[in-house]
Amino acid sequence: MYILDKTSHFLIHPKQKNGADAIGEHYQTFYTQNSGIVVYNLNGVDKQAYYTTASIMGWKIVGTMEMIEVYKASSRVLYATLIVIAVSLFLGALIVFLIIRSITVLLKR
Numbered sequence: 001m002y003i004l005d006k007t008s009h010f011l012i013h014p015k016q017k018n019g020a021d022a023i024g025e026h027y028q029t030f031y032t033q034n035s036g037i038v039v040y041n042l043n044g045v046d047k048q049a050y051y052t053t054a055s056i057m058g059w060k061i062v063g064t065m066e067m068i069e070v071y072k073a074s075s076r077v078l079y080a081t082l083i084v085i086a087v088s089l090f091l092g093a094l095i096v097f098l099i100i101r102s103i104t105v106l107l108k109r
Contacts, residue, residue: 004030006058030060039067 002013008027010016026040026049035052046067051060 001063004060
């Protein structure tokens with residue numbers, strides 16, 4: 001997380017010096033809207049930034065995370081969803097089979 005001023009200088013950043021210029025295409029994107037999401041590549045690492053504007057000062061408050069973190073978190077949800085779907089389909093097919101079998105047994109009599 002970091003904060004930029006109105007003129008695209010770092011106010012707070014874990015790795016950049018306070019007052020340093022924010023150089024990069026993705027930094028300029030923050031100034032096109034009051035808030036939003038930007039996907040960018042920094043030093044070969046895909047990242048996603050969420051930003052908003054502090055209305056009184058015009059500062060940009062930015063939170064970033066690596067895309068691999070997003071993929072890891074979403075893959076767990078995906079796998080759990082696929083397991084639930086597979087089990088539900090199996091149980092549904094089993095119930096349909098049992099109902100059809102009970103009907104056909106009655107028809108054979």
